[in-house]
Amino acid sequence: MFLERLERPVTVLDIQRMSTEDGPGLRTTLFMKGCSLRCDWCHNPESIDSRPLIQWNSHRCIGCDSCREVCESGALVRDQAKGRITIDVGSCILCQACVDCCPSGALHLKGEQWDKEELLQELLKDRAYFGREGGITLSGGEPLLQAAATLWLLEQIRREGLKTALDTAGLVQGETLLAALEQTDLLLYDLKIYASDRHRKYTGCGNEQILANLVAALAKARRSGTKVWIRTPLVPGVSDREENIAGLARWLANFGNEQIERWELCAFNNLCENKYLMLEREWPYRGVVPQTRAKLDRLVEIARAHLNGREMVVQWTGSAALEKDQKGGEVG
Ligand code: SF4
Numbered sequence: 001m002f003l004e005r006l007e008r009p010v011t012v013l014d015i016q017r018m019s020t021e022d023g024p025g026l027r028t029t030l031f032m033k034g035c036s037l038r039c040d041w042c043h044n045p046e047s048i049d050s051r052p053l054i055q056w057n058s059h060r061c062i063g064c065d066s067c068r069e070v071c072e073s074g075a076l077v078r079d080q081a082k083g084r085i086t087i088d089v090g091s092c093i094l095c096q097a098c099v100d101c102c103p104s105g106a107l108h109l110k111g112e113q114w115d116k117e118e119l120l121q122e123l124l125k126d127r128a129y130f131g132r133e134g135g136i137t138l139s140g141g142e143p144l145l146q147a148a149a150t151l152w153l154l155e156q157i158r159r160e161g162l163k164t165a166l167d168t169a170g171l172v173q174g175e176t177l178l179a180a181l182e183q184t185d186l187l188l189y190d191l192k193i194y195a196s197d198r199h200r201k202y203t204g205c206g207n208e209q210i211l212a213n214l215v216a217a218l219a220k221a222r223r224s225g226t227k228v229w230i231r232t233p234l235v236p237g238v239s240d241r242e243e244n245i246a247g248l249a250r251w252l253a254n255f256g257n258e259q260i261e262r263w264e265l266c267a268f269n270n271l272c273e274n275k276y277l278m279l280e281r282e283w284p285y286r287g288v289v290p291q292t293r294a295k296l297d298r299l300v301e302i303a304r305a306h307l308n309g310r311e312m313v314v315q316w317t318g319s320a321a322l323e324k325d326q327k328g329g330e331v332g
């Protein structure tokens with residue numbers, strides 16, 4: 001059903017090598033562009049738009065205006081009042097003349113279009129390091145928005161004898177997700193907010209389809225042998241509320257199955273603030289303090305208490321506020 005779209009180039013945000021955060025072992029992670037959600041805390045806001053974009057970095061710009069002189073489309077404008085360069089996305093033809101001429105590396109193309117065969121070879125380059133556990137993770141944005149490419153890549157990676165992981169936010173067509181599971185060893189599935197109205201408020205969409213897709217995916221995973229890790233970003237005052245974690249835990253107790261190996265509660269951080277600046281947007285969580293270890297431990301406790309005995313590892317990941325331990329604390 002996706003054959004007609006297979007010849008399109010794949011729009012890639014980034015390829016991260018030696019990753020330890022997107023599944024077990026050492027992995028190469030492909031970040032694809034485009035997302036169906038609009039989470040207000042998104043840590044990769046440049047991944048949401050499906051198109052490649054030019055980004056400007058205020059910290060690097062020395063104000064020489066060379067970029068404006070070479071841009072034949074008139075897409076670069078200096079905002080004198082704010083002392084910054086703005087980019088008219090509608091006029092920009094992505095020629096990269098500005099990127100090439102910038103003396104301080106202040107301009108970057110975010111998102112590149114790859115031929116699928118060349119992309120596959122790029123992903124396979126580090127296979128010697130994967131070992132028994134590692135492999136290749138397809139992530140985003142939302143990788144299933146480029147369904148034909150994602151399905152093809154998963155199949156080819158498996159044919160090479162390597163392990164596959166798929167990282168999805170779940171707001172996709174159910175049949176696409178189920179087709180992808182045929183070729184997926186590990187499904188990383190985001191569950192963010194239990195109450196649908198709050199999910200809509202903070203992500204732009206209710207969670208009904210995401211939950212329904214997960215129910216279907218878990219049934220399919222049982223048949224395909226796919227393991228599942230649930231991931232919940234802990235956003236202060238939004239998803240790290242105790243009632244939210246309890247609600248998600250009760251849902252997993254009712255609708256989960258033995259394919260779920262792990263539930264990760266991902267501690268908040270402010271590392272993406274500069275990305276928002278480059279997109280000329282305000283980071284809504286500026287100055288918000290990450291969770292303390294005590295708070296993270298408490299949320300893990302609540303999760304376990306409401307899972308009603310359903311077996312899975314529950315752990316928080318990332319860094320706690322005012323603490324040096326980067327590894328996270330595992331419980332259960
Ligand atoms: S990529 Fe080309 S068209 Fe776009 S802003 Fe730079 S020079 Fe102008």
Ligand code: SF4
Pocket residue numbers: 056060061062063064065066067068085101102103104105106107
């Ligand atoms: S060429 Fe680079 S350093 Fe010069 S104004 Fe443009 S972005 Fe800034």
Ligand code: SF4
Pocket residue numbers: 035036037038039041042043044045047048140141142169
């Ligand atoms: S699902 Fe992920 S990539 Fe998409 S908007 Fe939300 S946080 Fe960003």
